[in-house]
Amino acid sequence: MAEQTGVVGERTWLWRAFAAPGVTWLILLFLTPFYAILSVAMGKLDPIFLTAEPVWNPAAWDPGVFAEAFGEIFGGALGETALRTIAYVIVATSLSVLIGYPVAYYVSRRAGRWKILILVLLIAPFWINYLMRMLSWVNLLDREGYVNQILMALQIFDEPREWLVGRHETVILGLVYGYIPFFILPLFAALDRIDEAVVEASRDLGASPFWTFLRVTLPLSKQGILAGTVIIMLPMFGDYYTPNLLSGSPKTRMFANEIDLFVNQTTSGGGRGAALTLILMGFVGLLMVYYLLSVARATREARA
Amino acid sequence: MEIERPSVLARLKRWLANPWNRPRLLALWTWIYLAWSIVPIVIAVQFSFNAGRSRSTWQGFSFQWYFQDPDLSVLHDPSLRLALIQSLKLAGLSMLITTPLGVALALGLARWRGRGAKPANFLMLFPLVTPEIVMGVALFLVFTNLLDFVPLGTPAQLLGHVTFSLSLVVIIIRGRLFAVGREYEEAAMDLGATQWESLRRVLLPLLAPAIFSALMIVFALSIDDFVISAFLVSQESSITIPVRLYSSARMAPSPALNALASLLLFGSLTAITLAGLFLRRYRKREGARGSAVEDLARLEI
Numbered sequence: 001m002a003e004q005t006g007v008v009g010e011r012t013w014l015w016r017a018f019a020a021p022g023v024t025w026l027i028l029l030f031l032t033p034f035y036a037i038l039s040v041a042m043g044k045l046d047p048i049f050l051t052a053e054p055v056w057n058p059a060a061w062d063p064g065v066f067a068e069a070f071g072e073i074f075g076g077a078l079g080e081t082a083l084r085t086i087a088y089v090i091v092a093t094s095l096s097v098l099i100g101y102p103v104a105y106y107v108s109r110r111a112g113r114w115k116i117l118i119l120v121l122l123i124a125p126f127w128i129n130y131l132m133r134m135l136s137w138v139n140l141l142d143r144e145g146y147v148n149q150i151l152m153a154l155q156i157f158d159e160p161r162e163w164l165v166g167r168h169e170t171v172i173l174g175l176v177y178g179y180i181p182f183f184i185l186p187l188f189a190a191l192d193r194i195d196e197a198v199v200e201a202s203r204d205l206g207a208s209p210f211w212t213f214l215r216v217t218l219p220l221s222k223q224g225i226l227a228g229t230v231i232i233m234l235p236m237f238g239d240y241y242t243p244n245l246l247s248g249s250p251k252t253r254m255f256a257n258e259i260d261l262f263v264n265q266t267t268s269g270g271g272r273g274a275a276l277t278l279i280l281m282g283f284v285g286l287l288m289v290y291y292l293l294s295v296a297r298a299t300r301e302a303r304a
Numbered sequence: 305m306e307i308e309r310p311s312v313l314a315r316l317k318r319w320l321a322n323p324w325n326r327p328r329l330l331a332l333w334t335w336i337y338l339a340w341s342i343v344p345i346v347i348a349v350q351f352s353f354n355a356g357r358s359r360s361t362w363q364g365f366s367f368q369w370y371f372q373d374p375d376l377s378v379l380h381d382p383s384l385r386l387a388l389i390q391s392l393k394l395a396g397l398s399m400l401i402t403t404p405l406g407v408a409l410a411l412g413l414a415r416w417r418g419r420g421a422k423p424a425n426f427l428m429l430f431p432l433v434t435p436e437i438v439m440g441v442a443l444f445l446v447f448t449n450l451l452d453f454v455p456l457g458t459p460a461q462l463l464g465h466v467t468f469s470l471s472l473v474v475i476i477i478r479g480r481l482f483a484v485g486r487e488y489e490e491a492a493m494d495l496g497a498t499q500w501e502s503l504r505r506v507l508l509p510l511l512a513p514a515i516f517s518a519l520m521i522v523f524a525l526s527i528d529d530f531v532i533s534a535f536l537v538s539q540e541s542s543i544t545i546p547v548r549l550y551s552s553a554r555m556a557p558s559p560a561l562n563a564l565a566s567l568l569l570f571g572s573l574t575a576i577t578l579a580g581l582f583l584r585r586y587r588k589r590e591g592a593r594g595s596a597v598e599d600l601a602r603l604e605i
Contacts, residue, residue, distance in 0.1 A: 012418055014499060019412025022405050022470060023424045029467045030431055032450065033442030040445050054449045103337045106330040121338045127576045128345055129528045131549040132565040136348035138553050139562070144360045146347065164554075181341070238435030241530065245553050256437050263441055264535070277441045281434075288433040295429055295475075 041066050041274035052271035069275040078258060085255040088168075089236045092175035093183075093229055099176070100184040100228070105217075108191035109199075122188070125181040134174060134245045141170065141246070166249030174246040175236055182235075183228035190224020191217070223294075230291045237284050255280060349569065352562035359559055369563040378563050386541055387548040388567060394458070394544060395527040395571075398465040402522045405466070406473025407515060411503075413474065414481050431471045439468060440535035447536065457538035464532040469525045473518045480514035513586035520579035524572040 039054040042061035055061060072078040107118050125133065140147050141163035148160040163170050194217060202212040240256035259280065262273035281288075352370070356363030366372065371379035378384045413425055431439065447460045454460050488510060492502035508515075530546035537543055543551075545568045552561050 015412045015416035018408045019416050022409025026427050029463055033446040036446040036450050037442050102330055103334045106334045110327040110330060121342060125341055127524055127572045129546055129568050131530055131546045135549055135553050135565055136344040139348055139359045140344055142360055234435050238437035241550055248554060259437060277438055281438050291433045292429055
């Protein structure tokens, strides 16, 4: 409490006035929209036009549509899609960790004079549009594209393969390619923060490079691995464009595709789409809370 | 190809023989990863300059798909040109609205210690972790049901873009605010400046590099956004470049689409390079250690 009496902290009304527009903005355009999702998901259906009608009074909320959507996931038509989504995300995240860890490790500790160049190349995909990056794979994986040309030149395939229709491996490739930079950078930051002296101490005390890595570096980078994993899992669970662009078949449909279908492509599905969105949010809620807490902790550390 | 293989294999064997001496395997792995991550983009950009319709056979260099073709180039195909204009318009406007709003919010949240400060801080962090599709659906439903005086299309898209980039501005500015500390301001006030004067003449200049980076990053975020723009599209004229890429990538692909994507790439890379250069200049002036690139790499946490 003592810090509040400092000269700068005196005029609380001034700082409150500074925060007010931004906070108002977030209440109106971030909190209220969530209330709208709830009101539509728990609302009713217009009997004539079959459009979703929101109910704004929580006392009158009817969880009918919500329960129906829930039932479809557990043992209904949506069950398979939900399981497939989880499988895709787990496989793509594991691949990202396996591919990305050595890269982040090399850049942070061993790259030497190449460090800056490699960092620039690692940051670049962040600022290259996700859809452009997917488009480049649509070009490459096309029937006449480079991938088939190379595979046929190497005589691995006799005829071109259709990569872009209903193939799990293509969608997983797209997910890994799309999100792995977002895993590598936070991990790089975590590895970069490790004090070189700790690693040297371990070597001086007789540990081999291998055991030093396993007992010192790896545990110290755990936070980075977790942060990176959460950062890529969150958008993967909400991804519908990757399977649509790289496959476009019901065989590779993900959970968010169902939301997209009901909100964007039908007029009567608003309620169902809203219910599915809420279920998705509940599912990824734990990841969100973890991420929130880690951002809050980083802020506290910066402040201290 | 096949003549190359034995020599590459032999070299690989030599590398494998002593992988712990120098991190050769790690280096190899990293460069393969970088090639995998960058080469597809380079090829996509290359085919935007193709002198033919193909996106897999190189037929020579031309600007055909940028401006020369009278019907199908980005300049002359209205659907592509409109997307470019819409993207630039949205990015420019959201940059100008989000940055001042975010700077004020960052200052407010960093200094205000009353009731409500904690929940406000928490609320500010939330958009960072919300999956885009959730925000997209939420905004779509609020603009079609409750705040229905906001029409879908540019107005709704603009409000959406400001909402999702606001928190990042706060994070960037706040980082700089903590780094600067309060000493300068307090010194100014000890010398007789009012709070307002010390804010305007001492703190804001100190925040300038962060403010400029925030402007550029909001621009890049907005021009890159797909999900929010797609959920809030109303008609042809509010289709942005990413939305156009999405709807045409499988249906009507032509090198003009690659050209449009490449323009987007040049735009956001320019914005981010400017942000990086600006950061570097300021760091030099203050004698900071390390490089601006490393700073930028840590920005996204």
